[in-house]
Amino acid sequence: MAAYILRRLLLMIPTLFGIMLVTFIITQFVPGGPVERMIAQIQGHGAGEEVSAPAPTDLYQGARGLDRERIAQLKKLYGFDKPPAERFVSMMKHYLMFDFGTSYYHHEGVVQLVISKLPVSMSLGFWSFLIVYAVCVPLGIKKAVRDGSRFDIATSTIILVGYAIPGFVLAILLIVLFGGGSFWSVFPLRGLVSDNWHELGLMSKILDYLWHMVLPVTSMAVGSLAVMTLLTKNSFLEEIRKQYVLTARAKGLGENQVLYRHVFRNAIIPIITGFPGSFITAFFTGSLLIETIFSLDGMGLLAYDSIMNRDYPVVLGTLYFFTIIGLVSRLLSDLSYVLVDPRITFESMER
Numbered sequence: 001m002a003a004y005i006l007r008r009l010l011l012m013i014p015t016l017f018g019i020m021l022v023t024f025i026i027t028q029f030v031p032g033g034p035v036e037r038m039i040a041q042i043q044g045h046g047a048g049e050e051v052s053a054p055a056p057t058d059l060y061q062g063a064r065g066l067d068r069e070r071i072a073q074l075k076k077l078y079g080f081d082k083p084p085a086e087r088f089v090s091m092m093k094h095y096l097m098f099d100f101g102t103s104y105y106h107h108e109g110v111v112q113l114v115i116s117k118l119p120v121s122m123s124l125g126f127w128s129f130l131i132v133y134a135v136c137v138p139l140g141i142k143k144a145v146r147d148g149s150r151f152d153i154a155t156s157t158i159i160l161v162g163y164a165i166p167g168f169v170l171a172i173l174l175i176v177l178f179g180g181g182s183f184w185s186v187f188p189l190r191g192l193v194s195d196n197w198h199e200l201g202l203m204s205k206i207l208d209y210l211w212h213m214v215l216p217v218t219s220m221a222v223g224s225l226a227v228m229t230l231l232t233k234n235s236f237l238e239e240i241r242k243q244y245v246l247t248a249r250a251k252g253l254g255e256n257q258v259l260y261r262h263v264f265r266n267a268i269i270p271i272i273t274g275f276p277g278s279f280i281t282a283f284f285t286g287s288l289l290i291e292t293i294f295s296l297d298g299m300g301l302l303a304y305d306s307i308m309n310r311d312y313p314v315v316l317g318t319l320y321f322f323t324i325i326g327l328v329s330r331l332l333s334d335l336s337y338v339l340v341d342p343r344i345t346f347e348s349m350e351r
Helices: 002-029 034-043 055-059 068-077 084-096 110-145 150-164 167-178 202-240 243-250 255-267 269-273 275-284 288-293 299-308 312-340
Strands: none
Touching: 002 084, 002 312, 034 068, 084 312, 110 150, 110 202, 110 255, 110 275, 110 288, 110 299, 110 312, 150 202, 167 202, 167 288, 202 255, 202 269, 202 288, 243 255, 255 269, 269 275, 269 312, 275 312, 288 299, 299 312
C-alpha cells in the first residue's frame, strides 16, 4: 500500500508540471496581457490630465504616449523583462512554497484573495453535495426495487426534466416565482446573509444563512440529481439480478434483509468510491452564472474576472492549487476502492 501511494505521489509531479507548463505557454500567446492593459489604461488618461499615481501611471507623458524605455519599465514591473523559461522556473520555485504572488487586478495576495472567496463556494458546494447524496441514494434504491413501476417512470421523468434545464435558467425561474420577481417574495436574492446578520442571535443567524442558501443551492443541485440517482439505481439493479440474491431469497430471507444485508454493501461501492472526489471538489469549485445571478462573490466569479483581466498570478496560482487538490482527490478515490471492496488489491489496480 505504501509503495502504491508513493508511486502515485511521484506521478503527480510530472502531471502537475505538465499542466502548469501548458497553461503558462498558452498565456504567453493570449493578446491583451497585463502590460498591454496597463499601457491602454495609462494612455486613457488623456493628454490634458496630470497623472499623479505612483508606479506605472507616472510613465505617461501627454499625447506622446509611452516610449520604448518606459514600456521596458512596465515589463520589468510585471516581470516580463525576463525570458519565458526563466519566468516559468522562478514561478514554479515560488509555487513550491505556496507563494502565489499578488493579483494584478485586485492588488491583493492571491492566497488572501482565494480565502476571502472560498466561504461562498464552500457554502454552495457543501449544501449541494449534501442534498444530492441525501436525496439520490434513497431515491435510487427505491427506483431499483420498484423498477418499471409508475413511481419509477414518474420520478425518472421529473429528474430528467430537471437535468435538462440549465442551472442558470432554473435560477431565473426561481427568482421570478419566489424572489419577488412576478409572484411571491419568499426568499432573499443577494449575498449569504442579511445586512443585519451580526445583530441577530445565534439561531436567527443560522436560519438567515440557510434561508439565503435555498434558491442558489436548489439551482445548483437539481442538475446533479439525475446523474447520481440513475447511477444508484443501475448499481442496485445490477446486484439485484445476480445469482446470490436469488439464493438468499430461496433460503427464506426477507426482502429488506436481502437488500440491506447483501445487496447494499456491494451496490454502494461505486457511489462511495466517488465520494472523496465529489466532496473535495464541492468545496473548492464555484458557479459563475449562479454566483452572478444571486450576487455571490465566490470562486466562479473570481476565475472569470481573472481570465478576462489577464490576472495571471490568480489564474496560474489557483490552477496550481486546485490541480493538487484534484490529483489528491483522485488518489483518495482509488484508495477508497481498496478500503471498501476487499476483492480489489493494489496489485490489481496497477495492472
